[in-house]
Amino acid sequence: MTELMIISGLVLLICITSSKVLYKFGVPILLIFILLGMLFGSDGMVGIYFDNYELTKQLCSIGLIFIMFFGGFGTNWNMAKPVAIPSILMSSLGVIITAGVTGMFCHMVIGTSLLEGLLIGAIAASTDAASVFAVLRSQKLNLKGSLASLLEVESGSNDPIAYMLTLILLTLMNNSGVELIAPMVIKQIAFGLAIGFILAKLSVYILRHSNFEIEGFYTIFITAIAILSYAFSEYLGGNGYLSVYISGIIIGNSRIPLKKSLVHFFDGISWIMQIMLFFMLGLLSFPSKLPNVFGIAMAISIFMIVIARPLATFIVLAKFKFSNKEKLFISWVGLRGAASVVFAIYAVTQGVAIENDIFHIIFFIALLSVGIQGSLIPTVARKLDLVDDNTPVLKTFNDYDGEISSKLIEVNVDEGNKWANKSIIDSNIPDDILIVMIKRKEQVLIPKGSTIIKTGDILVLSGDRIEELIQL
Numbered sequence: 001m002t003e004l005m006i007i008s009g010l011v012l013l014i015c016i017t018s019s020k021v022l023y024k025f026g027v028p029i030l031l032i033f034i035l036l037g038m039l040f041g042s043d044g045m046v047g048i049y050f051d052n053y054e055l056t057k058q059l060c061s062i063g064l065i066f067i068m069f070f071g072g073f074g075t076n077w078n079m080a081k082p083v084a085i086p087s088i089l090m091s092s093l094g095v096i097i098t099a100g101v102t103g104m105f106c107h108m109v110i111g112t113s114l115l116e117g118l119l120i121g122a123i124a125a126s127t128d129a130a131s132v133f134a135v136l137r138s139q140k141l142n143l144k145g146s147l148a149s150l151l152e153v154e155s156g157s158n159d160p161i162a163y164m165l166t167l168i169l170l171t172l173m174n175n176s177g178v179e180l181i182a183p184m185v186i187k188q189i190a191f192g193l194a195i196g197f198i199l200a201k202l203s204v205y206i207l208r209h210s211n212f213e214i215e216g217f218y219t220i221f222i223t224a225i226a227i228l229s230y231a232f233s234e235y236l237g238g239n240g241y242l243s244v245y246i247s248g249i250i251i252g253n254s255r256i257p258l259k260k261s262l263v264h265f266f267d268g269i270s271w272i273m274q275i276m277l278f279f280m281l282g283l284l285s286f287p288s289k290l291p292n293v294f295g296i297a298m299a300i301s302i303f304m305i306v307i308a309r310p311l312a313t314f315i316v317l318a319k320f321k322f323s324n325k326e327k328l329f330i331s332w333v334g335l336r337g338a339a340s341v342v343f344a345i346y347a348v349t350q351g352v353a354i355e356n357d358i359f360h361i362i363f364f365i366a367l368l369s370v371g372i373q374g375s376l377i378p379t380v381a382r383k384l385d386l387v388d389d390n391t392p393v394l395k396t397f398n399d400y401d402g403e404i405s406s407k408l409i410e411v412n413v414d415e416g417n418k419w420a421n422k423s424i425i426d427s428n429i430p431d432d433i434l435i436v437m438i439k440r441k442e443q444v445l446i447p448k449g450s451t452i453i454k455t456g457d458i459l460v461l462s463g464d465r466i467e468e469l470i471q472l
Contacts (some may be wrong), residue, residue, distance in 0.1 A: 007188075011040070015275045027327030030128065030278050030337055032372045037282020051314050053348050053359075059280060060342045063158075063273035067338075068241050069226040070270035071156035072248025074263060083150040086320045090150070090313070091158035097312035098304070098334075099125040099165055105303050110296055115353060117167040117229070123344050123362055124304065126162035127155040128370070129338020142389045142442075143381060146327060151333055159339045160242035164188050166343045173352040184237070191238025199229050204254040205249070218258050219265045222251065255426075274338070281341045282364065289360050296356065297364035304365075305373065309334040325384040332380050335363075336369040410439075413457040420455045427453060436460040 040046040043343045080087065101174040106117030142148060167188070168181055203225045212218055223441040226244060233243035256262070317327055344362035347354065381387050413420050424435060424447055438445040440459035440466055445451065453459070 033278035034282040035281040041283045045286045057345045063277035065230045066273045069244045069248040070266045072245045073252035077253040080149040080153045083146045090154040093310040094316045095125045095158045095161045098308045101308045122165035126159045128335045142388045160239045188239040191236045192242030195233045196243035198397040200247040200250035207256045293361045297361050301368045333418035337367045411459045418454045434462040
């Protein structure tokens with residue numbers, strides 16, 4: 001056990017330190033973690049033999065819960081709302097088109113069976129949000145218009161659709177019957193949406209009206225909600241990943257106590273899970289088997305980059321006001337990543353008859369996609385003149401602080417003041433206005449979201465729009 005702890009600690013340190021160097025050059029962090037896993041794995045320099053697909057599936061499923069929850073939690077919905085419809089269409093219809101076209105290519109050109117070809121297409125259809133935004137953040141690369149928001153919502157929400165398509169095809173390949181497909185799809189969507197929505201709304205209500213004495217309890221509470229969103233949904237036959245993502249969006253875009261601290265906490269948890277997930281996928285792979293799938297994986301990769309993804313993008317966005325340059329860039333950013341490899345593991349552990357080495361095919365596709373497409377994202381964006389140097393990309397995320405104001409103003413809460421007898425979180429004070437302290441008679445109070453503002457209080461406010469707020 002001690003040896004395992006030492007190895008785990010060293011792996012985390014190596015992943016962080018190595019990524020610090022390569023991060024600056026725009027190398028996707030996903031690629032770094034996977035390559036380190038391969039280095040430690042069966043065919044690598046360290047030589048840790050590991051081929052437990054079932055254990056990897058279980059651990060990676062847990063990792064995806066937190067990655068997808070933070071994907072929703074960290075999304076700034078105000079920025080994303082204008083492109084919500086095209087984003088959702090790209091994450092649903094776009095995934096279906098990509099999967100279908102790729103599946104037919106595998107069947108007609110590569111020679112797989114129809115169902116196996118469609119399975120490969122479904123597994124490879126989702127895009128990797130972590131890699132895209134790691135590149136955008138590292139390069140401080142903001143995109144013109146609403147491209148960043150569209151890519152964020154699309155890449156964050158298409159994993160549940162790809163997962164559902166994968167389950168459908170595995171059901172068909174298992175000869176379980178076509179009549180089971182429709183009920184499964186309905187349950188996946190209905191329970192996935194309902195459970196995520198209900199738990200999120202209930203959580204927001206509890207957080208707004210509870211006053212936990214220990215601040216750490218807020219993080220524990222939301223962690224429990226993220227786990228329950230997935231578990232309840234899966235137990236009832238719903239799409240657990242959809243539930244987690246929906247609950248993350250709702251909670252992350254609601255006024256809750258200690259929100260900024262929560263964002264940073266789940267950012268850290270998400271990165272730990274990504275390191276674990278990506279490293280284990282690299283550890284599970286056998287690089288000696290990659291040459292055997294080189295031809296198939298290369299053909300599928302080129303087809304998806306050149307034909308499948310652009311075709312889906314141009315069809316879905318045909319009725320929306322996106323230029324051809326923007327559509328080309330959206331097509332290019334369709335990175336295949338960790339979720340696709342995890343879904344491939346699902347396929348391997350289901351016990352269905354699969355002729356090809358689907359894990360290593362998808363693994364190689366992910367390596368090529370992240371290594372080539374991911375590294376070239378900044379270059380492609382600049383070549384297409386889609387870079388906005390005047391606006392920071394972090395505005396797309398909930399953890400963006402912007403410029404910190406040094407302006408402090410004292411506001412007296414008189415009788416009839418709109419904030420009187422309301423909690424801070426219910427007072428509708430904008431997020432960019434900070435209550436630094438509350439002076440109440442001889443006391444100085446450190447404000448919390450649940451703190452009640454009383455008549456006679458003096459609020460010390462910080463922000464650039466305080467005068468505008470007071471006049472409202």
